[in-house]
Amino acid sequence: MTEEKEDRHDRTRLFFGERRFMDLAESRVLVVGAGAVGSEVICRLARVGVGELVLVDPDRVEASNLNRGSFFDRHALETAEYKVDCVARGVAQIAPESEVEIHAAPIEEAPERVWSVDGIVLAVDDNRARQYVNTRLLGEENLNIPVINAAIGRTFCEVQLLIPGKTACLLCLWGERYHDSLMKERVREACNPFFERARESFPALGVVGSMAADLAATEAIKWLSGSSSREREGKWPEGFEPAIGESIRFDLGTYVCRRGPILRNPRCVEIFCRSSRD
Numbered sequence: 001m002t003e004e005k006e007d008r009h010d011r012t013r014l015f016f017g018e019r020r021f022m023d024l025a026e027s028r029v030l031v032v033g034a035g036a037v038g039s040e041v042i043c044r045l046a047r048v049g050v051g052e053l054v055l056v057d058p059d060r061v062e063a064s065n066l067n068r069g070s071f072f073d074r075h076a077l078e079t080a081e082y083k084v085d086c087v088a089r090g091v092a093q094i095a096p097e098s099e100v101e102i103h104a105a106p107i108e109e110a111p112e113r114v115w116s117v118d119g120i121v122l123a124v125d126d127n128r129a130r131q132y133v134n135t136r137l138l139g140e141e142n143l144n145i146p147v148i149n150a151a152i153g154r155t156f157c158e159v160q161l162l163i164p165g166k167t168a169c170l171l172c173l174w175g176e177r178y179h180d181s182l183m184k185e186r187v188r189e190a191c192n193p194f195f196e197r198a199r200e201s202f203p204a205l206g207v208v209g210s211m212a213a214d215l216a217a218t219e220a221i222k223w224l225s226g227s228s229s230r231e232r233e234g235k236w237p238e239g240f241e242p243a244i245g246e247s248i249r250f251d252l253g254t255y256v257c258r259r260g261p262i263l264r265n266p267r268c269v270e271i272f273c274r275s276s277r278d
C-alpha cells in the first residue's frame, strides 16, 4: 500500500467499513468532565474519528492531576490552563479534523446547544452534576439520548450505559436519604453566596482512570458506529452491541469483570423517571 492511500483512519475504516465509519465521523458527543477519565475519553473518541466533541469542565489543571490524564503537561500546570483548553490543545495535535467545542464552566451553566448531541459521556466525581444531567435527559426534548456514566473506585472502574426514560435512570440506585441530603446541601448553598463546597481528595491511579475511559469510550463507539445500522437493518452489529441498561465493573486488583442489568426503580427518587413510559 502506498503512503498516500493510508491515512490516520485506515485501520478504523477496515474495522467498521466506510458507512459505519462515516456514522462515527458525523457524530457529536458531549463529554462532561475533563479530568483523568473525561480527557482520556475525548482522546479515544478523537482518535477513532468522532467528528464533533463537546467538552465541559470548570476546573484548571493542578499539580495533582499530572499522575493521570496524558494531555496534562507542564505547560498546562505553569499557565494554570483550564482543563478543557489543555485537552483541546492535545486533540488538535492527534486528530485535527475532529472539532472540539469547549466550555470552561459547570455543566449547569453550559449553553443549550451542548445538549443537541448523539450521546453523552459523564466523567465526573460529582453526584450533583449527575443529577443535573439526569434531569435534563428526562426532559421531553432530550429523551432517547444515551448517557455513559463512568465512575472509579480505588482499584475498580464502573461504566453504565443508560437511556433515562427508557432504561433505568442515573438515580434509580440512589437511596432516598442520600438524595435528600444532596438537596439540602443545594439549598444551603443557594442561601449562602460564600458557601464553598469542600472537595475531598481521593487516592487515584492513572491506570484505573484510563481503564474507565477505555470502557466508557468503547460503549460510546459501539453506540455511535452501530445505531444507524440498527435503524437500517433492525439489529446492532453482531459482536459489538452496546450494553444498554447495563453496568460493567472491572477490578484491576483481581481482574474480575462483572456485567449486569440495572433495573428501573419504580420508587426512583426522580419523579420524571417514575412517571416516564418505556
Ligand SMILES: [Zn+2]
Pocket (backbone or CB within 6 Å): 168, 169, 170, 171, 172, 173, 265, 268, 269, 270, 273, 274
Ligand atoms: Zn430512575
